[in-house]
Amino acid sequence: MTATLNDTRMKKALRQQQNEINDYTIYSILAHRQHHEKNTKIFERIAEEEKQHYEFWFKITQKEIQAQHWFVMWYLFLVKIFGTSFSLKYLERKEEKAEEFYKELFDIYPESKHIYQQELTHEIELVDMLHDNKLLYAGAIVLGMNDALVELTGTLSGIALAFDKTLIVGITGLIMGIAASLSMAGSAYLESKENPNDDISPATYSLYTGGAYILTTAMLVMPFFLINTMALALLVMFVFAFVAILLYTFYISVAKDVPFWIRVAQMSAITFGVAIISFGIGYGVKYFFGIEI
Structure with a gap:
């Protein structure tokens, strides 16, 4: 490699060299932490590729670079909390600009x-082959969270017009949510037992389902305990519901490569559609029965 880069391209090269050594370090550590032999081999293979990419940039920059400790620790933390598929695909996404830089170098460096x-x-395909327990349980989180969003936003919207006190709405929603989460957890356990999967524990599957439901419930009823004005409490509840949809959809869109905004639109239409219908039912109940509580 005898060609030289201008200052702008050299800065990009150094930045990419830093990315490659960071990625190499992350994948190398993950390879040593795996319990599945298949995962170990995949991580070792990706790590080797990242090392080759680092060496390519070193030949250009002639500078040794060490991995950024804080960056490596951050992604290892993400893997621990959110699983390998989400964390590593999110890691690879940051290299989209780097791919464009490679195109600029085709004529200068054919390699x-x-x-x-x-x-x-190649690397995304390898990540798709990983055994990821957290992604396997994503279905349980979907089940719990979707049901809670649809049922609780609908329920709270309906009883908000039947009752005049936000505290009563909050308490009623919380009781219903806890009862529903236990019911969902039990149903999920039975469903998992009837459809056995060696990689999925029925008890863990039910905990993910019930846990997702109760956490979503807590978030949705919170405004009714903190705000005295019914209209404002309802508005905040809808904002929380939309934030939950955004966060969940972002996770799934990265981990499973599904379109983000299409999924957001689908979940929002179902959630808020049910809420609007329930709101109308609550209005009808209050009008015809004259409930004032």
């Missing part, structure tokens, strides 16, 4: 074409 292809498809 960059091979690395570009690896960055573009």
